[in-house]
Amino acid sequence: MHIPPHDNRNRPIVDVGHALVPLNYFNIVRLRRGEVFDYAIPGFETCMVPATGTIRVEVGGQTHDDLGGRGADVWDGEPEGVYVPTGMAARMTCLSETAEIFVAGAKFDQVLEPFAVRRDELDIIQYGSDDTKTHRKIKHILGTKYHGRVGRLLVSELYTVGTGGWSGFPSHKHDTDRRVGGTMEETRHDETYNFRFRPAHGSGLQMLQRVDNEPGEAYHIMNNSTVLIDKGYHPCCVLPGYEMYYFTILGGLSQRSLKQYFQPTHADQLQTIPGILDMVAKFK
Numbered sequence: 477m478h479i480p481p482h483d484n485r486n487r488p489i490v491d492v493g494h495a496l497v498p499l500n501y502f503n504i505v506r507l508r509r510g511e512v513f514d515y516a517i518p519g520f521e522t523c524m525v526p527a528t529g530t531i532r533v534e535v536g537g538q539t540h541d542d543l544g545g546r547g548a549d550v551w552d553g554e555p556e557g558v559y560v561p562t563g564m565a566a567r568m569t570c571l572s573e574t575a576e577i578f579v580a581g582a583k584f585d586q587v588l589e590p591f592a593v594r595r596d597e598l599d600i601i602q603y604g605s606d607d608t609k610t611h612r613k614i615k616h617i618l619g620t621k622y623h624g625r626v627g628r629l630l631v632s633e634l635y636t637v638g639t640g641g642w643s644g645f646p647s648h649k650h651d652t653d654r655r656v657g658g659t660m661e662e663t664r665h666d667e668t669y670n671f672r673f674r675p676a677h678g679s680g681l682q683m684l685q686r687v688d689n690e691p692g693e694a695y696h697i698m699n700n701s702t703v704l705i706d707k708g709y710h711p712c713c714v715l716p717g718y719e720m721y722y723f724t725i726l727g728g729l730s731q732r733s734l735k736q737y738f739q740p741t742h743a744d745q746l747q748t749i750p751g752i753l754d755m756v757a758k759f760k
C-alpha cells in the first residue's frame with residue numbers, strides 16, 4: 477500500500493491495529509522551537525529518531541538532551557534515537573528552530589528499559605556495487621546489537637550510494653513464520669518505509685510482487701511517500717540522477733531476528749552482489 481505525501485498534523489500515519497501492518501506503528505511529528513509533543517502507545521514499543529533538528533527526550537525518569545542534530549535533510553548528519561518501552565509515557569521538546577521526528581513502533585507486550593542510541597553507537601554497513609546498480613548503505617539504529625534490550629522492533633535508515641539504482645534486491649519477503657525441519661526459514665515481519673529523495677523533486681518505484689513469476693503491483697513513490705509491506709517480494713528503485721533514502725520499521729510477530737526468504741527466480745543473484753550476505757546477517 478502506498479500512502480502519498482501529506483501533512484499528517486502529528487497524527488499517526490500507521491496507527492495501532494492497522495489492517496495491513498498490525499505489527500507496526502508510524503508517526504511523523506513536526507515541531508518548532510520550544511514546542512512539546514507527548515505520547516504513550518499501549519501495546520507498542522517505539523523509537524524516536526529525529527529526521528532533522530534537535531530535541532530533548534524525557535522517558536522513564538531519564539532525560540536525553542541534544543538528540544539528533546541533523547540539518548536540512550536526512551543526508552545532513554548521522555541519525556540518533558531513543559528507545560521507548562511499551563506503553564511508557566514519553567515527551568519530546570524541540571531545541572532547534574524546527575524538527576521533524578520519526579516515531580517507529582512494533583507490537584510488544586513486555587515493558588523493558590529506555591535508552592538512547594548516539595551516532596557513535598550506530599551499526600553501519602555498506603554493500604552492493606555500482607556495476608550491479610545495487611550500491612547502498614544501511615545505518616542500523618535499533619539493530620541486532622540490541623537483542624535483549626528491545627522486544628520486536630528493528631529500526632534502520634537505508635541510503636543509495638550514488639544516484640540511480642536498486643534496493644531490496646535480490647527480491648525477498650518476510651510475511652509468514654515458516655519452519656522447515658525445525659529451522660526457521662522465514663519470519664513474519666510487517667514493514668513500513670518512509671522515502672526521501674535528493675534533490676527532493678526526485679522519485680522512484682516500489683514493486684510488490686505477491687507470487688513468484690506472476691505480475692504484481694507498483695507504486696510511484698515521491699519525497700515523503702510511505703509504503704506498507706504486508707506480503708510479497710518488494711524491491712524498489714530510484715530514477716537516474718537522484719539519491720534515495722528510506723526510514724525502515726520492522727516489527728516481528730514471534731521474534732525480533734529477521735529471516736528473509738529470497739525469491740527463487742532471482743536467488744542466484746545473491747552470489748553477484750558484493751556484501752549482500754553480510755547485510756542479511758545484520759538483521760538476524
